[in-house]
Amino acid sequence: MKNIAFLFCFSALILIGGVAFAYETPLQDVGSKKLLEKNVEMVQKYADRFGCSNFVFGNIVNKSGGQIVTMEFMPPDLANPKEWTRMLSVTTYALSGDKKADTAAQRNLIELLRTQFIRPGNIVSADQNYLINWNADPALFIQYTVGRGTPQEVTYAGAFLRTSENTASYIQLSARGRPLKKSESVNMHLLVNPTADQPPRQR
DSSP states (O other): OHHHHGGGGGGGTOOOOOOOOOOBOSOOSHHHHHHHHHHHHHHHHHHHHTTOOEEEEEEEEEETTEEEEEEEEEOTTOSOGGGOSEEEEEEEEEOOSOHHHHHHHHHHHHHHHHHHHSSTTEEEEEEEEEEETTTTEEEEEEEEEESTTSTTOEEEEEEEEEEETTEEEEEEEEEESSOOOHHHHHHHHTTTOTTTTSOOOOO
């Protein structure tokens, strides 16, 4: 149960949403920074996949025996991070290693994500649950828009999945200034559905 308890601080931690070490972090101690860098190395392949290879921010929160690691990545050619048009945020959660407890924890996280994003004012264009890793792990793909039709419009595509033996992650691509390309959305969807780029079958 200790793994479930720390999940409920999740909504406060969502970031609108070789390691590069020129990054910002509130972490001070060397041990925490090394742990953060280890997590960045683990998820760097996702950042590279979405053209956001530059690691710009990271933090770790320890809660009830579990760790939540937040990381932000941006395109390497972005001169001013505050003027971003593409951002990849990754939030990684510690799992216990116990299959039953981890399945329950992942399902709880998925529902927390859905609660966070399926809300008045957000335009949800995709909300799909999956079982992956030979049906052993729950997963999620979600796509939504905030502030549609306003100068602050941002579109998002995100996937929740197990990323290692003892971690699960929510990976989200945010687009500001222009909507997500279909290829970007499909690329995110492919993380949890290997047939996402195939046309639907004709009946």
